[in-house]
Amino acid sequence: MNRIFITFILALFAYTTLYAQQDSIIKLETVTLSDVRLKNAADKTIIVKISDSILQNQNGSLTDLLRQHSTLYFKEYGLGMLSSVSFRGTNSSQTAVIWNGININSQTTGQTDFNNVGLGGFNDISVKSGGGSALYGSGAIGGSVHLQHKIDFKKQQTFNLSSTIGSYENYIQSGAFTIANEKSYFNGYVRHQAAENDYPFLETDLKNDNGEIENFSIGYNTAHKLGKRDVLKAYFSYFTNKRNSSRTISVPTKSRLDDKNRRFMLAWNRKATKTNYNIRLANLEEEFKYYENKRKKHLFSGSEVSTIIANADVDYKFSHKLKVKGAIDANLVEAEGDNIDKNIRRSIAGILSVNHKPFKGFAYNLTARKEATNTYKIPFIGSFDLNYKPLKWYKVGVNGSKNFRIPTFNDLYWEGLGNPNLLPETSYQASFNQFFTYKKSSLQLAAFYIDTKDMIKWTPDESGEWHPQNFVNVKNQGIEATLQTELRYKKHRVHISGTYVYVKAIDQETDKQLIYVPLHKFNGNISYHFKKVTAFYENVFTDAVFTDGNNSTSLLSYSVSNAGISCNIALGENTFTLSGKVNNIFNKKYEVVISRPMPNRNFLISIHYKYN
Amino acid sequence: MNAKKIIIGLFIAALTFTSCSDDEGVVFQPTTPTTETPLGAYENGVLIVNQGGWTQGNASVSFVSNDFSVSENGVFNNVNDTPLGDVGQSIAFYNDLAYIVVNNSQKIEVVNRYTFASVSTINTGLNNPRYMAFANGKGYVTNWGDSNDANDDFIAIIDLASNTMTSTIAVGEGPEQILTLNNTLYITHKGGYGQNNIVSVINTTDSSVSTITVGDTPDEMVLDSSNNIWVLCEGRPSYAAPETAGKLVKINTTDNTVATTIDFQTTTDHPKVLAYESGYLYYYIDEAIYKMDETDSTLPTNSFISQALTEGDLAIHSGKLYGTRADYNTGDSEIVIYDLTTTNLIQSVDLNTGAYHIYFN
Numbered sequence: 001m002n003r004i005f006i007t008f009i010l011a012l013f014a015y016t017t018l019y020a021q022q023d024s025i026i027k028l029e030t031v032t033l034s035d036v037r038l039k040n041a042a043d044k045t046i047i048v049k050i051s052d053s054i055l056q057n058q059n060g061s062l063t064d065l066l067r068q069h070s071t072l073y074f075k076e077y078g079l080g081m082l083s084s085v086s087f088r089g090t091n092s093s094q095t096a097v098i099w100n101g102i103n104i105n106s107q108t109t110g111q112t113d114f115n116n117v118g119l120g121g122f123n124d125i126s127v128k129s130g131g132g133s134a135l136y137g138s139g140a141i142g143g144s145v146h147l148q149h150k151i152d153f154k155k156q157q158t159f160n161l162s163s164t165i166g167s168y169e170n171y172i173q174s175g176a177f178t179i180a181n182e183k184s185y186f187n188g189y190v191r192h193q194a195a196e197n198d199y200p201f202l203e204t205d206l207k208n209d210n211g212e213i214e215n216f217s218i219g220y221n222t223a224h225k226l227g228k229r230d231v232l233k234a235y236f237s238y239f240t241n242k243r244n245s246s247r248t249i250s251v252p253t254k255s256r257l258d259d260k261n262r263r264f265m266l267a268w269n270r271k272a273t274k275t276n277y278n279i280r281l282a283n284l285e286e287e288f289k290y291y292e293n294k295r296k297k298h299l300f301s302g303s304e305v306s307t308i309i310a311n312a313d314v315d316y317k318f319s320h321k322l323k324v325k326g327a328i329d330a331n332l333v334e335a336e337g338d339n340i341d342k343n344i345r346r347s348i349a350g351i352l353s354v355n356h357k358p359f360k361g362f363a364y365n366l367t368a369r370k371e372a373t374n375t376y377k378i379p380f381i382g383s384f385d386l387n388y389k390p391l392k393w394y395k396v397g398v399n400g401s402k403n404f405r406i407p408t409f410n411d412l413y414w415e416g417l418g419n420p421n422l423l424p425e426t427s428y429q430a431s432f433n434q435f436f437t438y439k440k441s442s443l444q445l446a447a448f449y450i451d452t453k454d455m456i457k458w459t460p461d462e463s464g465e466w467h468p469q470n471f472v473n474v475k476n477q478g479i480e481a482t483l484q485t486e487l488r489y490k491k492h493r494v495h496i497s498g499t500y501v502y503v504k505a506i507d508q509e510t511d512k513q514l515i516y517v518p519l520h521k522f523n524g525n526i527s528y529h530f531k532k533v534t535a536f537y538e539n540v541f542t543d544a545v546f547t548d549g550n551n552s553t554s555l556l557s558y559s560v561s562n563a564g565i566s567c568n569i570a571l572g573e574n575t576f577t578l579s580g581k582v583n584n585i586f587n588k589k590y591e592v593v594i595s596r597p598m599p600n601r602n603f604l605i606s607i608h609y610k611y612n
Numbered sequence: 613m614n615a616k617k618i619i620i621g622l623f624i625a626a627l628t629f630t631s632c633s634d635d636e637g638v639v640f641q642p643t644t645p646t647t648e649t650p651l652g653a654y655e656n657g658v659l660i661v662n663q664g665g666w667t668q669g670n671a672s673v674s675f676v677s678n679d680f681s682v683s684e685n686g687v688f689n690n691v692n693d694t695p696l697g698d699v700g701q702s703i704a705f706y707n708d709l710a711y712i713v714v715n716n717s718q719k720i721e722v723v724n725r726y727t728f729a730s731v732s733t734i735n736t737g738l739n740n741p742r743y744m745a746f747a748n749g750k751g752y753v754t755n756w757g758d759s760n761d762a763n764d765d766f767i768a769i770i771d772l773a774s775n776t777m778t779s780t781i782a783v784g785e786g787p788e789q790i791l792t793l794n795n796t797l798y799i800t801h802k803g804g805y806g807q808n809n810i811v812s813v814i815n816t817t818d819s820s821v822s823t824i825t826v827g828d829t830p831d832e833m834v835l836d837s838s839n840n841i842w843v844l845c846e847g848r849p850s851y852a853a854p855e856t857a858g859k860l861v862k863i864n865t866t867d868n869t870v871a872t873t874i875d876f877q878t879t880t881d882h883p884k885v886l887a888y889e890s891g892y893l894y895y896y897i898d899e900a901i902y903k904m905d906e907t908d909s910t911l912p913t914n915s916f917i918s919q920a921l922t923e924g925d926l927a928i929h930s931g932k933l934y935g936t937r938a939d940y941n942t943g944d945s946e947i948v949i950y951d952l953t954t955t956n957l958i959q960s961v962d963l964n965t966g967a968y969h970i971y972f973n
Contacts, residue, residue, distance in 0.1 A: 293761070460941070595669035595698075
């Protein structure tokens with residue numbers, strides 16, 4: 001353990017990096033994931049996995065969860081409001097969010113609002129650093145976030161009911177059940193949250209007026225084995241999110257944003273001796289309505305987008321050393337809105353991927369993708385990834401890729417302002433990764449470099465009209481570190497985890513750091529388990545960020561801590577968990593986005609009932 | 613005028629890039645001693661209202677003294693130790709008071725125009741306030757209302773003793789700039805988020821409203837030496853098809869009719885900002901300032917001064933031409949000052965984000 005720690009420190013100071021992998025995604029044969037591309041043999045740049053146990057006790061948003069447990073930085077416009085991500089210093093449309101293998105970034109904005117993702121439907125979240133466009137398509141430049149439901153053909157019957165009450169009239173109720181045997185699996189869930197969210201703005205006379213949020217999610221995840229080789233799966237999720245738009249320090253507001261997202265996917269998997277087939281058909285619907293004055297219900301603007309996705313993957317195993325994947329992705333997107341004329345985008349992509357393990361401990365992957373659309377040209381892209389594990393506790397890897405991000409419907413077609421001649425953004429990147437594992441401890445470090453060209457930016461022309469153009473070139477470089485360790489003494493168990501990221505994201509034209517990209521971000525989590533009691537303390541430190549292009553103004557850095565305790569009471573097959581949590585325990589005043597204060601100290605109390 | 617573009621731009625730019633600057637830095641240099649008793653630190657100079665970035669909360673006022681020896685950014689904030697608010701729109705002056713209209717904060721800050729010490733805040737009843745003028749001892753403020761509602765636009769009437777809104781006058785979509793002549797109000801209807809093509813005329817004794825149809829997107833107005841009002845119509849922009857060319861329209865204020873209309877050449881010609889001095893009109897288009905004799909019936913072909921005033925304003929005072937420009941990508945802003953006779957640049961001063969209207973104090 002000592003030696004590993006010293007190596008870590010040396011490595012850090014020498015500006016080299018290590019890389020580690022925590023859990024093998026494919027460790028459980030009985031578990032099936034729909035995201036078949038994620039378990040690609042050599043492709044293991046998984047930085048963070050968030051397990052079901054953390055997810056089950058989650059009473060915040062996906063933003064809260066990932067901010068606390070991954071290297072991701074979120075630009076959250078006040079609690080529960082719009083939340084856009086920056087991964088390795090890239091912008092919000094350069095992180096792909098993958099739902100059970102399907103890219104769900106909004107077609108109108110190109111990004112995922114992490115406060116507009118329904119919770120309850122997934123039991124596994126993986127955060128993968130680095131370019132993944134070859135497999136996941138547009139937007140996987142900084143990395144990708146995989147939201148999944150693992151299906152486990154194990155005889156089980158579980159019920160979960162949970163209720164949370166929090167400060168500022170925050171009420172969360174959720175329920176889920178799973179019934180399964182060796183042949184069939186069914187999971188259903190429902191979750192509702194309503195919050196007044198009117199926390200005071202510290203050191204002012206103001207409070208978070210017009211900050212009410214209400215969201216509802218419902219869905220199911222089901223699978224059935226058809227004979228020995230075939231599995232049929234269906235996933236459904238429906239999410240509505242009604243949010244008033246919080247006031248700022250200087251702007252009273254009365255607007256409201258309503259979102260609806262519906263996703264359905266049917267997947268078929270056939271496993272033969274040497275061949276593995278996966279076919280997926282999905283339909284995604286996204287809709288939003290913006291009311292400038294929430295009381296004038298007849299006056300709104302909005303858009304509706306419908307996406308149909310068809311994927312087919314074929315894996316062929318030449319030997320245990322060599323596997324080849326061929327895949328086809330077809331997409332049909334139809335968007336229409338008050339500011340966008342009806343437009344249809346069709347695209348089809350072919351993917352070829354090779355995994356080779358020429359000798360023990362050494363593996364590499366080569367992937368290539370060619371995509372064609374009816375709207376613009378997408379370059380040929382590809383990636384390579386190689387890993388070498390010379391020692392039981394040490395692994396080293398290097399990967400490189402070319403990635404892309406397509407212009408959004410807003411970029412292309414916004415009434416009178418959009419630019420139909422936009423090109424996709426392209427980026428080259430490389431990452432050098434090392435990782436150490438020792439018993440229950442792991443340490444991963446990565447050094448990365450991203451060069452993005454033709455970035456799309458909305459900018460005013462000489463007459464003051466804003467249009468999108470491909471003209472920004474940004475270079476990002478930095479390091480990422482993830483540490484996990486567990487200490488045990490008799491019945492006492494202490495779990496420690498943390499991530500650290502350093503990133504410089506420099507606009508090559510102005511030579512300035514991009515706005516809202518902190519140089520340093522750190523999070524640490526420590527939990528103590530003794531018998532039926534768990535206590536935890538967590539902290540996120542975010543460095544100062546610039547809020548304007550000429551880097552003359554910035555927001556202060558902030559360090560925010562939460563703490564909580566929970567206790568299990570088991571009565572036969574029934575388990576009750578009582579838990580309490582204090583957010584922002586030191587009552588720090590901070591803003592994530594300028595002029596939008598975040599909550600002061602606040603409390604949550606939950607009761608969770610589980611039957612199994 | 614620019615708030616709309618900022619809103620649209622920032623809205624769809626979807627949070628990846630915005631800009632602002634909140635440089636409260638004060639640059640004080642020794643002033644030349646004056647013999648008169650100064651009315652305050654901000655007398656004998658130029659005031660500039662800086663819009664700041666949309667929702668950045670960094671609207672501000674800058675001061676540059678007439679001899680350029682003193683300049684100060686963030687005047688309101690410095691004097692009153694509180695931020696001005698969000699999107700500084702305009703300033704109107706009445707006696708010793710300045711009324712700073714802060715659009716997105718839905719308020720008007722009332723200060724002493726020379727000391728900038730806060731007197732009052734008008735923050736009830738306004739809805740997207742734009743510009744203010746005075747007539748019959750009352751204040752009149754143009755309001756877009758909700759910008760997506762064409763039927764709720766109004767003029768707020770302000771009681772200047774209590775600094776409260778006492779009543780409203782309903783008007784057409786998008787009332788913008790407002791000018792008083794003999795207790796009659798002239799209001800251009802730029803159109804708010806959309807485009808309009810009228811000037812409202814309000815009789816302040818009975819609050820009756822009549823309208824004059826002018827060119828598309830009328831914004832700035834000036835009063836000439838014969839009490840005619842010239843209205844600069846920008847024309848419909850490219851994003852609001854059908855695009856139309858700008859027009860310069862002269863209103864005869866004795867009978868409130870259009871006396872002269874001078875068309876710009878092509879539909880892509882969208883002139884901005886208008887100033888008047890000593891028989892000449894000055895306007896801005898395509899990175900240049902043009903000068904036109906008020907008696908001419910055609911537009912000048914050659915530019916007067918070649919200077920980009922992107923998102924800015926133009927004003928003339930004491931033989932000098934003042935122009936502002938703002939870059940909302942970087943947050944950079946400046947005021948440029950030209951000698952009106954030689955057309956040489958004599959000074960430029962860096963300002964806070966979103967430099968806009970210029971006023972002489």
